Amino acid sequence: MPPIRDKFTIHSKAVVCQDVELKGDITIGAGKPPMPLPSGPIVIGSGCIIEEGAIIVNRRKEVMRIGDDNLFEIGCRVESPTVGNCNTVCTRARVHHTLRMSSYCVIGAGVLVVPTEDEMLDDYTTIYGPSAERRIWSGRGKVQEMDLRRKHAEYLREMLPKFNRLRRGDGT
Amino acid sequence: MAPKIEYYCPCLAESPYPPPPHLASSSYSFHALHNLFFCEECDAVRCNRCVLVEVSGYYCPNCLFEVPSASVRAEKNRCARNCFLCPNCRNTLTVVPSDPPEDVDSRMSPIVSTTLGEPPFFLYCNHCRWDSAEVDITFEKPTGLAAQLQKFEDSAPESLEFERLKEHFEPFLRASSSSTALPSASSHHVHTNPITAAASSALARDIPGVGKYNPLSRSRIGRDKAAHRQEYPDYKSRVEVGHAAALSGEVDVELLRHLETVGEVASLEQRWSNSWVTPLRASDLKPLRIPLQSKKSKRCPSCRHILIKPEQKAQSTRFKIKLVAANYLPAIAVTLPHAQAALEMMKRSSAKSVSAAAAAEEQQTAGALIAGHSYSFHLAFTNPLYDPIQIRLAKAVVPAHMTEDAEAAERARRSTFQIQLPSAAFPVGAFAEAWEYDDEDEDMFLDEDGVELLDARGKKGKDGRGKSRSVGIVDKRANVTIVSGEVLIPKEARGDVKFNMLVSYTYRSDDPEPSEEVEVGTPSRSHGTNKAPEMKNFSFYTVVDLGSIMYREEPKLTADL
Numbered sequence: 001m002p003p004i005r006d007k008f009t010i011h012s013k014a015v016v017c018q019d020v021e022l023k024g025d026i027t028i029g030a031g032k033p034p035m036p037l038p039s040g041p042i043v044i045g046s047g048c049i050i051e052e053g054a055i056i057v058n059r060r061k062e063v064m065r066i067g068d069d070n071l072f073e074i075g076c077r078v079e080s081p082t083v084g085n086c087n088t089v090c091t092r093a094r095v096h097h098t099l100r101m102s103s104y105c106v107i108g109a110g111v112l113v114v115p116t117e118d119e120m121l122d123d124y125t126t127i128y129g130p131s132a133e134r135r136i137w138s139g140r141g142k143v144q145e146m147d148l149r150r151k152h153a154e155y156l157r158e159m160l161p162k163f164n165r166l167r168r169g170d171g172t
Numbered sequence: 173m174a175p176k177i178e179y180y181c182p183c184l185a186e187s188p189y190p191p192p193p194h195l196a197s198s199s200y201s202f203h204a205l206h207n208l209f210f211c212e213e214c215d216a217v218r219c220n221r222c223v224l225v226e227v228s229g230y231y232c233p234n235c236l237f238e239v240p241s242a243s244v245r246a247e248k249n250r251c252a253r254n255c256f257l258c259p260n261c262r263n264t265l266t267v268v269p270s271d272p273p274e275d276v277d278s279r280m281s282p283i284v285s286t287t288l289g290e291p292p293f294f295l296y297c298n299h300c301r302w303d304s305a306e307v308d309i310t311f312e313k314p315t316g317l318a319a320q321l322q323k324f325e326d327s328a329p330e331s332l333e334f335e336r337l338k339e340h341f342e343p344f345l346r347a348s349s350s351s352t353a354l355p356s357a358s359s360h361h362v363h364t365n366p367i368t369a370a371a372s373s374a375l376a377r378d379i380p381g382v383g384k385y386n387p388l389s390r391s392r393i394g395r396d397k398a399a400h401r402q403e404y405p406d407y408k409s410r411v412e413v414g415h416a417a418a419l420s421g422e423v424d425v426e427l428l429r430h431l432e433t434v435g436e437v438a439s440l441e442q443r444w445s446n447s448w449v450t451p452l453r454a455s456d457l458k459p460l461r462i463p464l465q466s467k468k469s470k471r472c473p474s475c476r477h478i479l480i481k482p483e484q485k486a487q488s489t490r491f492k493i494k495l496v497a498a499n500y501l502p503a504i505a506v507t508l509p510h511a512q513a514a515l516e517m518m519k520r521s522s523a524k525s526v527s528a529a530a531a532a533e534e535q536q537t538a539g540a541l542i543a544g545h546s547y548s549f550h551l552a553f554t555n556p557l558y559d560p561i562q563i564r565l566a567k568a569v570v571p572a573h574m575t576e577d578a579e580a581a582e583r584a585r586r587s588t589f590q591i592q593l594p595s596a597a598f599p600v601g602a603f604a605e606a607w608e609y610d611d612e613d614e615d616m617f618l619d620e621d622g623v624e625l626l627d628a629r630g631k632k633g634k635d636g637r638g639k640s641r642s643v644g645i646v647d648k649r650a651n652v653t654i655v656s657g658e659v660l661i662p663k664e665a666r667g668d669v670k671f672n673m674l675v676s677y678t679y680r681s682d683d684p685e686p687s688e689e690v691e692v693g694t695p696s697r698s699h700g701t702n703k704a705p706e707m708k709n710f711s712f713y714t715v716v717d718l719g720s721i722m723y724r725e726e727p728k729l730t731a732d733l
């Protein structure tokens with residue numbers, strides 16, 4: 001593997017705390033960001049919330065694309081090559097690089113998802129419980145949930161700079 | 173397996189002696205100390221098998237509302253507020269308004285903040301994202317949902333049938349409760365309140381296929397039942413079984429025929445907490461009102477004094493009255509020093525490469541009791557009382573009739589292993605808060621009157637035994653005394669090293685009998701008054717289980733190494 005070249009592109013509206021660990025080519029849209037250890041580049045969309053201890057890893061050479069309005073809760077680990085919009089990865093959930101997420105998916109707290117073959121989760125898939133059961137969410141209540149998520153992001157954007165040093169991108 | 177000790181409650185026995193521990197049935201008479209109660213009135217140990225249980229209150233485990241007993245019946249033992257279980261994953265559900273009509277691209281639109289609560293409302297599971305609209309349950313208002321759901325429940329055919337059955341049997345029940353038909357019920361009369369009555373009748377319900385334990389009057393109840401049988405008319409059900417479509421099973425067969433995944437069938441877990449017949453299809457499951465729970469108090473079976481009583485408040489985890497055996501009897505811990513030493517050795521020398529399973533096996537062999545050897549074991553006594561106690565140990569006396577019946581068998585059993593216990597009494601220091609202990613152990617035994625004597629006696633016992641024996645006091649500090657015993661296992665011995673041990677202890681009793689409402693300030697625990705101390709004696713049986721006897725497996729061990 002060639003040595004990882006660090007290159008961070010952080011949108012002016014994004015909030016990235018100083019103690020976030022960034023390695024490789026990372027582009028962060030407007031929103032609040034991550035702490036990944038990648039090989040290929042990672043592009044994170046706007047409005048994403050990446051909480052403490054969350055780990056986002058790109059295991060492939062291709063660009064790892066994370067859409068908008070995703071929530072990565074405390075201590076989760078995501079290696080999915082693509083993540084759509086409005087997904088939730090709950091506390092301490094782990095998602096293997098063989099799994100891609102479309103939109104409005106929920107990976108429940110502590111769930112381990114390790115498909116042996118490449119798999120794309122359908123929209124609104126919910127994975128929950130100790131045996132990683134799945135079901136398809138009707139989507140009822142999603143507008144309210146997204147509303148809440150945006151308020152959450154808005155609050156963090158306001159509060160985090162008051163208590164943390166921020167990091168600036170070296171590009172734009 | 174680590175050696176363990178359990179305490180005896182004589183409630184199941186006809187004789188005062190504990191059953192021989194090699195009988196499998198004896199395990200029902202022995203309990204861990206933390207499960208036992210102590211009745212001061214009767215001066216006896218009580219266990220969960222013999223205490224009288226009464227419900228002191230019902231509450232919802234979710235909203236912690238205390239439900240009056242009158243409502244419990246009407247609301248069918250489930251919460252009548254807004255507490256529901258997800259039928260899919262059994263998480264609690266929340267009431268959620270409908271989304272505002274979705275814009276063409278609502279995701280990109282600025283914050284909407286129009287979540288003012290638009291009907292219809294539905295129940296929503298935050299965990300698995302199940303919602304009640306999936307089973308066509310929605311509400312116009314976000315309040316009084318339970319009542320609406322209960323209406324569904326009550327109109328279920330099973331529920332209606334049950335109501336009809338109750339109506340049918342009511343005259344009979346009224347007749348039998350007014351007469352002295354049930355002796356066990358009549359003996360409860362003195363202390364019955366409506367809650368207790370409801371609960372005790374529920375607890376006394378017959379379980380199909382399980383015999384009812386009632387030592388007093390098993391046969392009499394049967395006779396009473398027979399006497400009343402002719403007096404009531406035959407029951408006519410609401411629906412003929414043959415005509416009920418739901419019961420015919422054809423629908424189910426059809427469903428199963430077209431199954432694609434197992435997940436379509438509701439699992440046992442999903443159907444278990446429902447009161448009535450549940451749909452077979454997972455997608456048909458309805459939200460459940462959360463089942464209520466109860467707080468219980470327990471009474472002594474012979475004097476009916478309360479042994480334990482929780483605080484009324486659902487939020488509280490404390491007790492108003494708590495007479496647990498751990499506050500009266502010394503706690504005993506058994507250890508095998510050779511097993512512990514082996515364990516230590518292993519920990520120190522254990523390489524990382526050894527697999528967990530192999531290590532566990534090795535541990536077991538190292539701590540094993542091998543036939544043809546003798547081992548010493550340690551018994552650590554911890555005194556819960558505020559006064560020092562004197563303990564004397566003895567092997568349990570074998571009941572006379574047992575020796576008569578199976579003398580040969582008994583003798584054979586005796587040949588399996590021999591137990592040596594310290595024969596002299598030994599002292600255990602008084603309980604005190606940790607900071608009250610001095611560094612010098614002995615000091616504390618001298619500061620209270622009547623105690624010096626005890627200590628001296630204890631010392632004498634220790635000295636008189638001679639150093640060569642491995643039986644006696646090993647260690648003594650604060651309120652803990654460790655004594656050691658010895659077990660001698662002959663070569664041909666098999667089975668478990670398990671024996672009954674009689675523990676007798678003398679303690680100082682304070683005379684004035686306390687009222688039972690006093691919290692933990694029991695007479696034996698409270699500091700003494702100025703009166704001359706009166707010494708009392710209390711004895712209880714225990715079973716000590718040191719583990720099973722192993723054959724010598726030296727060749728295997730050396731091969732492993």
Ligand SMILES: [Zn+2]
Nearest residue numbers: 181183219222
């Ligand atoms: Zn008992």
Ligand SMILES: [Zn+2]
Nearest residue numbers: 232235251255
């Ligand atoms: Zn409730």
Ligand SMILES: [Zn+2]
Nearest residue numbers: 258261297300
């Ligand atoms: Zn659920």
Ligand SMILES: [Zn+2]
Nearest residue numbers: 211214472475
């Ligand atoms: Zn009693």
